[in-house]
Amino acid sequence: MPLIGYLRVSTGRQQVSGLGLEAQRSSIEQYASQIGETIEQVFVETESGSKKNRPELAAALVACKKQKATLIIAKLDRLARNVAFVSSLMEAGVEFIAVDAPYANKLMLHILSAFAEHEREMISERTKAALAAAKARGVKLGRNGAVLAAQNKAAADKHAELVQKHIMGALDEGCVTYQAIAKHLTSEGVKTADSGRWHPATVRLIMKRLNIEK
Template sequence: MAVIGYQRVSTNAQDAQLQNDALTAAGCSKIYEDKASGKNAERPGLLSALDYLREGDTLCVWKLDRLGRSTRDVLTIAEDLHARGIALRILTGTLAGNYSPKGEGKFFFTVMAAFAELERDMIVERTRAGLEAAKAQGRTGGRPSVITEDVLTVAKARKAKGESITAIAKALGVSRATLYRHLG
């Protein structure tokens, strides 16, 4: 009977060390990881963990929303685990403990899975509203352009003299693709 961990962060910029430490402390002999949104069905780490698990094993997650952000997906995963004789253990949050798909346990689990999905939807809504507000104020997201008006003027002058794009890009310290994009 193995205890297998699953950890997930939504982006490559996030760190899963907190989850990893908790899963290791919980006795997980193997930990699978994904760096993808919980709404994303393409989570190879989760699929590998589910494939690895056998009857009598336990799937351990740091928090319910790490398993997924879609109520349907979380419930499907939990029901599948139960049908296969695999326990689901949640380390933190309101549902900390072992999941039981019976009576009040199932009801509470379903409600908490719905809250996880609601939270994801609210994050998306707030992000979209923030981007729209910034756009209305004339601000755009993303990295600042390395091509200023001065750099573009120099690049155009060098190109007019017959210098190659590769040489210009190297001299100005920008990529060829960036230079091509700005020169048209």
Template sequence: MTSITTTNTIDVVSYCRVSSHGQGESGLGLEAQREYIARAAQQNGWNIVDAFVDVVSGKLAIEDRPEGKKALAACKKLKAQLVVAKLDRLSRSVHHIARLMEQTEFKVATMPQAKTFELHLFAALAQQEREFIANRTKEALAALKIRADAGDIQSVEKIFRRSEALDKGRTKANRAKATEAVQLRVNTWQESVRDPIDLCIRKGGRTLQQVADCLNSKGITTSRGGQWSSMQVSRVMKNLALHFPAKDAAV
């Protein structure tokens, strides 16, 4: 049975934020946020007197968001506290959180008993973790680029998918150029293994696995630097329009 705190009931203003009309960057969708807040209000005796929703990036301070500004004004007018589902719905910046603490009291549904100092500490730890993640991401992308420049097809495709996700602001012409550049790298690597595959066939390779074994024995690696399999051979041969002699069946 749900327990409800019977101490002084406080009025709260619900505030939710998503980064887009979809789920939002943290995976915490609008409905989930509302449920978190509703449950916390029920369990802690909070009285929700108003509610606001922003569809905006968390990089903006809450006072610079359309609905966030209204929510703060409502808190002041109704003498209520602001409540959010999670701390990152307010901001991902310790500076923004600290500044907000000077303007109004607020509560976090997932940490309903947390005090101001604790919330500030959580915000600092979260920001530090994001910085660690950002650094690891940069290092991973740098390594990915090195492998892509060396002809690793999977790395090239991963970079392309990442750039495609960030491509919304680019022009159609620039997107076309990016696609052409990726395809050129893919084609360049595939052409580099055309002769070795052809030679393996000419030397008696009559199945995909025999060609794979031949390439592996010569120390020729796949685009990711690994051993060839029959499936990989099949894919590359198809792209390069290479075939076994008509009387032989490649299986």
């Protein structure tokens, strides 16, 4: 039973920093190892869970049908926080596994997705209420977000600069693929931003940040 991985983050910042992606990737890889299966491909999406138009997910589903594979995700809410969307995926005939609920039947998956959708709606309502209350008090909205974004960018830039020499060293040693560079960084004991494992996608993002072409 070949597996096709699907990872999703909600913001571009999370994708660049690796936050969330490394944990999801580690989760599906560990599960695949436990059941003795191989993940043939991994598709990464940057999109809100409330949106149905997701090209990477569509590509993952096409790959699943073509290879007669099962879609594997770390958590059900990475697939969707929308009951109707989960139902449509089931009806499309693509099998999928959520690592956080691997033995859930279709009824349980519907219930879990319903809870996820309800949670998303409640978070949205609380956020709107909090913003409205803050605005009524005269608080200037968006200021903290801009500061946090600047801090996150600075941290990502700093980490990229720290690993730049190791990436250049890998290139000098003849590593010509992102996978080879990731393997080199791992062997050298170089840490990722969240102290996770190095993956080709992580290397590509950092090299893009550093404007390094290979």
